[in-house]
Amino acid sequence: MIRHRTIGIVIGALILLIAGCTDNAANDEKKAETYIEGHRYNVLSREGLLNQYVLTREKLYGSGLESAMNMQTWGVQLVPPDAYIGKEITEYGFTVNGHPLEATYRANIQLVVLMSEGKVIGGTSFPVNEGEEMRIGAPYSVEGRTLEEVTGLSYKEWVANWNSRYGPPAEPKDQNLREDEIVTVELLCHQGLPNPGCVDWQSVEPEPINAFIEAVKSAERMAGQLNYMAQYDLNLIYRNQTTKRYHIALGTDRTMNGLLVDLENTSQGYSIPAEQANKLRALVAGPK
Known part of the structure; x- marks a missing residue:
């Protein structure tokens, strides 16, 4: 008798649960x-x-x-x-x-x-x-x-x-930038498009190298497919002479963000905050 009573209690609980779900559905529909x-x-x-x-x-x-x-x-x-x-x-x-x-x-x-x-x-x-x-x-x-x-x-x-x-999280701009191994940073005027006033630039000094590294690290993913014009080819050159390559556009307007494109995925752009972009503009322009 105890066993039958237990089964009856379980069945009763299930009936109440189903009835409760049905009532909730009816209330929601109303x-x-x-x-x-x-x-x-x-x-x-x-x-x-x-x-x-x-x-x-x-x-x-x-x-x-x-x-x-x-x-x-x-x-x-x-x-x-x-x-x-x-x-x-x-x-x-x-x-x-x-x-x-x-x-x-x-x-x-x-x-x-x-x-x-x-x-x-x-x-x-x-x-x-x-x-x-x-x-x-x-x-x-x-x-x-x-x-x-x-x-x-x-x-x-x-x-x-x-x-x-x-959408899915963006892939990192560089999964292993190896900052300590970068010995040279260079900007080469992008070829094939009008680029008046552009001058190639290079540095092996730690401060300019770090400025470019921070600009790359601070750049934020931009939405949508990218349609852009590159101003420079940016090369981060490592001690073993391998190179990490980007396109970069800085312009001269200090209120504007810069543009960074990893050449491993040229359909995705990254926005360099104006503060970081201005540091790079000052380096490239040189002392006045």
């Missing part, structure tokens, strides 16, 4: 519906729980379908995803009318409401596919605004900012 009604849209049907996942940084970038959908979904939210990384996200679907997109697509609209920890985050809208017509594309915001309208950026600008913020 909150999502209330959110939609607050926008004065008419709910025609409920599609229930569409998706459930734990948000990770890996879900916010990449070339896969899931990451692309997550990028587009979170791109039209008024809140960034940062606060929800590591938390469970649920998505509830509804078909509505009275939505601004109806006039454009002449169709009912599917609204997907995003929730986390029982609270509404936001959502997306997209015309319902009806008949033989198949619509594909990026979702709109709940109000029917495009990503460009929500962010104020072009799509290209938004992608660059997004990848800079949520």
Whole structure:
């Protein structure tokens, strides 16, 4: 009898747990519906729980379908995803009318409401596919605004900012700079492009060498694909006569950052802070 009673208690606990989860889901769906009604849209049907996942940084970038959908979904939210990384996200679907997109697509609209920890985050809208017509594309915001309208950026600008913020960590500019072994630093005027007033420069003194090392170490990764003009070829020459090579542009404007490009990856640029860039400008220009 004791054994049967124990089994009964376990089964009862499971039933209560399932009932509790069901109640939570029902409560969340009701909150999502209330959110939609607050926008004065008419709910025609409920599609229930569409998706459930734990948000990770890996879900916010990449070339896969899931990451692309997550990028587009979170791109039209008024809140960034940062606060929800590591938390469970649920998505509830509804078909509505009275939505601004109806006039454009002449169709009912599917609204997907995003929730986390029982609270509404936001959502997306997209015309319902009806008949033989198949619509594909990026979702709109709940109000029917495009990503460009929500962010104020072009799509290209938004992608660059997004990848800079949520993409994989940048590879180090140099995994083993071997600072103590650098014996010469030289700047050679970059060939092939107009470069008026450029003069080659070289030093074997510790202070100038350290200034260039600090500039390389302080340079910060720039977002997006790089399109640039090199002013100098920068060579850090080691005691064993091997060379670490960069492109560098300093210009003369002391308010501007410098540009550094590791020749092992010329599609990625790094910004040298103006303070460090000015030290290099002073060295190259020489005493006045």
